[in-house]
Amino acid sequence: GAVVSQHPSRVICKSGTSVKIECRSLDFQATTMFWYRQFPKQSLMLMATSNEGSKATYEQGVEKDKFLINHASLTLSTLTVTSAHPEDSSFYICSARTLGSDTQYFGPGTRLTVL
Amino acid sequence: AQTVTQSQPEMSVQEAETVTLSCTYDTSESDYYLFWYKQPPSRQMILVIRQEAYKQQNATENRFSVNFQKAAKSFSLKISDSQLGDAAMYFCAYRSAIGGANSKLTFGKGITLSVRP
Numbered sequence: 001g002a003v004v005s006q007h008p009s010r011v012i013c014k015s016g017t018s019v020k021i022e023c024r025s026l027d028f029q030a031t032t033m034f035w036y037r038q039f040p041k042q043s044l045m046l047m048a049t050s051n052e053g054s055k056a057t058y059e060q061g062v063e064k065d066k067f068l069i070n071h072a073s074l075t076l077s078t079l080t081v082t083s084a085h086p087e088d089s090s091f092y093i094c095s096a097r098t099l100g101s102d103t104q105y106f107g108p109g110t111r112l113t114v115l
Numbered sequence: 116a117q118t119v120t121q122s123q124p125e126m127s128v129q130e131a132e133t134v135t136l137s138c139t140y141d142t143s144e145s146d147y148y149l150f151w152y153k154q155p156p157s158r159q160m161i162l163v164i165r166q167e168a169y170k171q172q173n174a175t176e177n178r179f180s181v182n183f184q185k186a187a188k189s190f191s192l193k194i195s196d197s198q199l200g201d202a203a204m205y206f207c208a209y210r211s212a213i214g215g216a217n218s219k220l221t222f223g224k225g226i227t228l229s230v231r232p
Contacts (some may be wrong), residue, residue, distance in 0.1 A: 101150045102210065103165060104162075
């Protein structure tokens with residue numbers, strides 16, 4: 001099956017710093033990538049949808065200046081949490097889908113802890 | 116807007132037994148996709164099974180099968196011969212067939228399944 005990787009798997013940073021999370025589709029071209037946030041024992045909350053070469057579309061309530069998403073190629077998307085604060089601590093998951101496919105494949109997630 | 120409801124937060128099953136996880140959804144669309152995803156303690160989301168709404172036949176994948184009732188807007192997952200590795204959180208999800216590549220998944224709240232040895 002299709003594989004999506006994320007890096008790093010865990011990151012701890014100080015308040016006020018920025019953190020970049022990478023999401024890669026390893027064996028397929030991801031025309032669309034999705035970024036989710038998940039709190040413990042809860043469902044996935046969609047943050048934004050991105051298409052290669054286009055600006056991301058953010059869900060209502062998600063600050064686009066705080067969560068910068070770049071989808072520069074068909075295999076790579078990045079999420080940058082700018083000026084991170086403790087309330088940004090969460091589990092971030094990316095997902096990818098290729099054109100014509102109805103199935104999304106998920107990365108293993110990144111646990112962000114902001115001190 | 117579409118909604119997905121998983122009303123049971125937790126379920127437990129004895130190893131080797133069968134368990135059914137419930138899911139209902141609300142939509143005005145006639146063409147869509149339904150999914151069950153598994154999230155084990157590692158938190159890696161794994162696709163368990165998918166169903167296309169225009170197909171009347173229920174999808175099956177080895178020990179996993181669904182009971183898709185389109186008129187009732189119900190999409191339950193049956194796990195047969197439960198194994199310890201089936202213990203996980205299970206999410207039911209809906210995706211519209213329109214909207215193309217940007218069509219989003221709508222998830223239910225999830226259900227935590229435990230398997231008793």
